[in-house]
Amino acid sequence: MTTIVSLKLDTLHIFDGGAEPAANCRGRGGRVADDMRQVGTLCNFDNYGLSDTSTLAMDKARTLATLPPELLTEVFHCLDTKSLRAVATTCRALRRTAVPVLWANPIIPSQPPITLERLIQQYGVHIRSLSFPDPTYIDLVSVAPYLCGLLRIDLGGCAPFTVGDQQVMSLIACCPLLVAIDLRDCIDITDATLFALAKHPNVKFLEELSLARCCEVTDAGIAAIVRAANGLKTLNVTCVPCLSETALHHVAKECSNLRVLIARDSDAVSDEVLLELASGCPKLTQLDVDECLGVTEKGLLQFAQVRQDRLDEAQKFGLPDVAGSLSLLKLNGTASDAITDHSLIALLPPIDSKRAGTSICRPRLDTLELAFARHITATTFTHLAKNYAHQLTRLNLSNATISDMLSTASRTLSDFLSVQPHIRHLNLMGAVELVDDASCQVIGQTLTELETLDLSECRQLTDEGTVTIARGCTKLIDVNLKGCTELGDATVRAFVEDGSAALRVLNVGLCSRVTDESVGSLASLYTKPGGGLHTLKLSGCFNLTDAALEQFINLAPTPKSTPHPLMPLSLLCLSGCYHITDNSLARLTPHLHSLESINFYSCEGVTDATVKVIAEHCPRLQSLVMSKCRITDEGFEAIGQRCSRLHTLYAGFLSGDGPSNSGISSVLGGCKELKLLDISRCEKISDLAFGGDGMLQVQVLMVRCCPRVTFTGLAGFVERCPRLQKVDITGCCGISVEEKNQLKELVDGRW
Template sequence: MRGHDLINTFLPDELMVEIFAHLPTKSNRDACSLVCRRWLRLERLSRSTLRIGASSSPDLFLHLLPSRFSSLRNLHIDERLSIPLPLPLPVPARKRSPKVHCLADKSSSADTNPDSLCLSDAGLTALGDGLPRLERLSLIWCSNVSSDGLKSLAHKCTFLKSLDLQGCFIGDEGLAAIGQCCKQLEELNLRFCEGLTDSGFTELALGVGKSMKSLGVAACAKITDVSMEAVGSHCRSLEILALDSEFIHNKGVLAVAQGCSHLRVLKLQCINLTDDALKAVGAACFSLELLALYSFQRFTDKGLRAIGNGCKKLKTLTLIDCYYLSDKGLEAIATGCKELTHLEVNGCHNIGTIGLESIGKSCKHLTELALLYCQRIGNVGLLEVGHGCKFLQALHMVDCSGIGDEAMCGIAKGCRNLKKLHIRRCYEIGNKGIIAVGEHCNLLTDLSIRFCDRVGDEALIAISEGCNLQYLNVSGCHLVGDAGVIAIARGCPQLCYLDVSVLPKLGDMAMAELGENCPLLKEIVLSHSRQITDVGLAHLVKNCTMLESCHMVYCSGITKAGVATVVSSCPNIKKVLVEKWKVSQRTKRRAGSVIAYLCVDL
């Protein structure tokens, strides 16, 4: 009945909180919190997850947090992000608690004390006092937090299951306290925690070894094989391990492999490891599903052969800058790991056509393939993938000079489930290969063809006739002009993202068609397209009211008037990248927060 608030009259707080808890997205919850003060209060009570920045007196913010979000279980704090200071809100003096008043006095002197702008041990102490049932906590680059704050948190938040300390300069005492108090800890990230040594790490492993399932260590110069031996001895349930260190050798990885038989994910960037480490993994880690090897110059095909022989459940393999791996190593993986679904070969210059052929022949379940900077792989290898990998859904290629239209035709005809195709600087691929994709891959929704000089309008016309794209990037394809983009606009009404930068032939006609036929467009990149003018831009934004991002630097036909048109016509705009001199004072006043400049001096 009009004029009566039936919801607030009849629904109790408990039921409202339950309703808010079932809302699917954060935007839905935010919208509900704006209805009235009661809904704001109840929606806050129902929130279990919160992500905030950590600048402008974060200690004060953490003192106020528990009273507003009492059901919080997951908190992510990132010092790279800023948060608004709550102090300017008008609060009567008699309602302020002594604690908050004291913090307000401290925050007012932030200019004289730069440390007050960063999260400190006092903030962590307040967090532990107010949210003792916290389960997941991320402290990203909170460099002022020390062992004292972490010890206080550990003694109060004993239910912690996940802790991310990336970039925090904590010491051994804080880590040992986590091991002693947080017996349910399952996930721990220690990337760039430079203050830690083997002593604190060993204490941690002793305390939480039974529950620990995921561990990440990177750039911790004082963590050595001793710590990894502690992991192997005590963390028997470990499933995920990511190591990036110059100070860990075979001995540490051997201990982990022999002690952690449930290991499913292993990511290694340790330059001192050799084939012996991979042999140990292959001999003991039979549950391994993901293996990523980065920048190894001491691994050879012997190590990959051990993985192929032992890790029969391997599904994802990433090889980046492993210079001494060759076709023989990839053949061993193909022969032994029949369940492989994801393969990335990046900068491994000794892997060529024969290795990829073996993948195509043996790995029938492959769904994603990335070939980056693989100069020795030719058409025959990709043809075999097209023939054997019928379930392939994503293909990425960068700087593969030996792959051309013949291989693309084979992929198109054999991999009818292809949904994503990303190609960059593969100069032998032209219209013929992309036309075949348009004719046969009707499920394709994501296409990126960057700086492929032989791809032109004919290819885009075929794509528009056979595929309903949501994402398209044809940056630097100089043969693409109005005809191809017009065909895409008319054939792909679901288009959300479009990059048509560095296209000298593209003009206003294409912009008009996009504006007429692609109302869902959210992001567009027009930079270095000199034929586009204010007129085309006006046609584009006329119906594309959902546009959120527009890049248009070095577009000589676009003036201050065109920039103003974008800002005034797009209510959802969040970012406009443009030269500084093309932004009028009126536009700056109206939408200064969404304007970004390529170079402030232009």
């Protein structure tokens, strides 16, 4: 039930069957909430002539259908998806208004009841923002004409190699209103797409463009688009290997409205580029230059100085729209001497309360990421605590240190965190000098809004600190404690008994003190309303046995009792849990219909029996790691017949007989989306395993220590795999040194 309250109208309670005045709902669970009055304000009822003296009084108009469509649209935008669907099923009049709102920003399921093409053909005219679950296969050329009202498109979820210049050009031609285009991971995109976009008559309205990992885009394409779309506010050029400094020079020159620049792992970012960006992009508030080794302390200081000069000039002469500070700063993995007290304080200067004026934009510091920072001292944290308290929502100090006073580093971090209670995402991975039980207690007592926490490799932590976090941070969704070797059952039990009901991801890998007792108790999370882990990582917990999974099996319903599994587990990692056998795993996996990734590396008690059950009952499986297990052709054939979505298969160094040519051929023939295949030390396979017709999507092949594999067989396989990037033939005695060089040339030549 959804409650809508207006200052001008009586309260309406929307039920599945329609709407009623609030007076008729009392005693039936209806509620009138004062804090919902904002809905009426947002809808601006006065614009529709609905005043206190309006002739459209609620005592005469008892249904929503009598309200003007414009007002209904405003009201429906305040509803969640479930409520909106309920409204759409009440009557045709409400459906006509609800459907466009419902489909304006649709959530596409991974397995829609009908094809995506049919969905878009039917409702595409209403869609304003569209993204796809990963991986999605869709014919963009055929659906583009139905998306004429599209404003934002995200193609990052489309399957690899399915989005090229032709597909994007079709969208550009059919969607004249586009303001945001996300082409991340569309590695077939070239400059041709950017040239076509630059020629589009409405390109001046383009505000957001992501080209992350578009490997074939060059400086020429970037120059063309930024000249035409000089109104760009967000640009992402992460991992675009063909870009040079020239491309970002064009960005600095043409994009004076740029607010967000993301250029991770890019050789194009240098001190000179930062200087030009500071001068040419005065509105920049978010800067992400992770892994950009060309950035030094000098460059950051120059960038900060130019921005400060522009700010002073704006204050003095009243210049429009100059950013006063950064809201996001990511310097993870930059040059080791780039992140210092001097550079950080310059980039995040003290807040001057005397500065005033609407021309200066002062966003709050929302995100700060300084992974691997080795040259900062307590001075930086004192400065940030004084000037930016109660602002951060995301902090990354993984593998960072406080260099001046290591003995008090934990206290310094604790003092800083105590004035940042709104942090929702905290990464302290490997920060062994900053994190101890005392700082964990501050986290548990202060960061009550925390959603994701990474304390992996903090080996000095004990159960005392993490139990405090489990009890205090009751909104946690993702917890990573991998490598915290001193943690044991008390920590896991705390997350089960006192922790967040929203917990979905838990990683206690290499916590060897964790036993069957606490892991089994995790099953009780699935008995809570909406509860249950989606990801469970137990790698290296070598004390676990089949008893750890027994409680999961006891809670699971029989396949006949319900079509929906009780446990929505999508990733299960049991690597190194060598006491786990078929006795538990083969009985558990029939209930894991949502499973996408499973790892039972080095579990020698797991055999073909488990693999066949997984293949039969886990239709969404994408990644399977079964190296060092007892798997034969029987298991491989089951994979080839049923695991059509599989993209990663590790099956090297298997115990026993291992697979023959027929088993490998079955996998290659049935798993059309396979990208990585490891069949190292499968001594029975030969060139015949790689024969067959048809092209394959394999990008990485590992055939180490396979004595019967020769150059001839692998050369033929290379021809079948146009996207092949790596072939590992270490220890293949049937291939000479000269042939190894020839094979390397065959693979590298296409790239």
